[in-house]
Amino acid sequence: MLKSLFTVGLIHVVISFERQNNGDGVYTVNVMVDGQRIHRVIGRESDGTTRTQAEEFIEKVRQDAKHNRLSLPKGRKVALSFSSAVEKYLVKLNEEGGRDLVMKRCRFSLHLVPFFGDVSLSKISSCDIERYKRKRLHEVAIRGGSGRKRHDEEKQKTTSPGTVNREPAALSHLFSKAIEWEWIDRRPAKIKRFKEEQGRITYLSIDQIKRLIEFAKQDQNAQIYPFIIIGLETSMRRMEILSIRREHINIQQRTVFIPKAKGGSRLQPITQHLAEFLKDHMATLPKGSEWLFPSVAAREGHTMDIRKPFRRVVIAAGLNPDEVVRHTLRHTAITHLVQAGVDLPTVKRISGHKTLIMVERYAHQNGEHIKAAMDKLENRYQKIS
Incomplete structure (x- = not known):
């Protein structure tokens, strides 16, 4: 031939x-x-x-x-490769105002695209996805501030089931949007999730909060102190805080508008103390700055990562930087709301969770307020006995 x-x-x-x-x-x-x-x-x-x-x-x-007159079979669907589909998906999702785009890009570029490559999107099977999950589950997780794998056997950790689950979840969303945009006729594969263990929620005590704030004030990075204050007094997520625009802060109504929160846009309530703090803080920002955490070096215009100064402050405060991470601020705020006796629907409203299921974890795992409630019940019964 x-x-x-x-x-x-x-x-x-x-x-x-x-x-x-x-x-x-x-x-x-x-x-x-x-x-x-x-x-x-x-x-x-x-x-x-x-x-x-x-x-x-x-x-x-x-x-x-x-002249776009290529004669192709009628009704033919364009056979997109996985990598091409991901590229188009991220562009269209951004145009639609999709949520959690930063993490979706990371999950696709770092893990999913290197594995599935140029396989046709419609040809991905359930078996392929199970192979991907097993491979990811046994990879050594990237830890620490250096961004490199640690080769010390005592410190190595494999990727957790929870982390792996987030990646097929992104793939599942790609399948759903591909059907909506008529790239494919049906979901090519069924995606199963690993069972996740409900680990202990790490949060800071009042004394630990005081130490963290004290050393944040002294740190060379001027943004770490307001970052920590906002996190502790709102339970906002890392990128929700770093992407706050000045125009979205309403001092009088004590709210911060979050246009691209994980659960959709929402109005974040803030404390009176934080409202006054933000008013003073904005007065110190460069004139004309639209961001609360401006960065001339960042393409987005605002700071994107505050990991290193946060880790530095945690160590200075005598805390374990492998346990106390940026998300710990969110855990701390929610935990103290629950322990203060605030009802769970109100906590959900403040934290921005979609459902009560995640909020209930804080109620179940931090039981001092529950013991106090049972003491109140006992005291009432003693009055009638």
């Missing part, structure tokens, strides 16, 4: 000539469009077909493609 390969724009064309057992020869053309092969038989040598006719067919393909 003789083959000749041509590239016409983004279309790849292969002319093939095959000599059959009866001595006749057949000219065929394979056209690759969007990762899908379209096979065309040009004709037999015995019928007078020559290579010239095959090349004439290629020229027709070239002109049809140029």
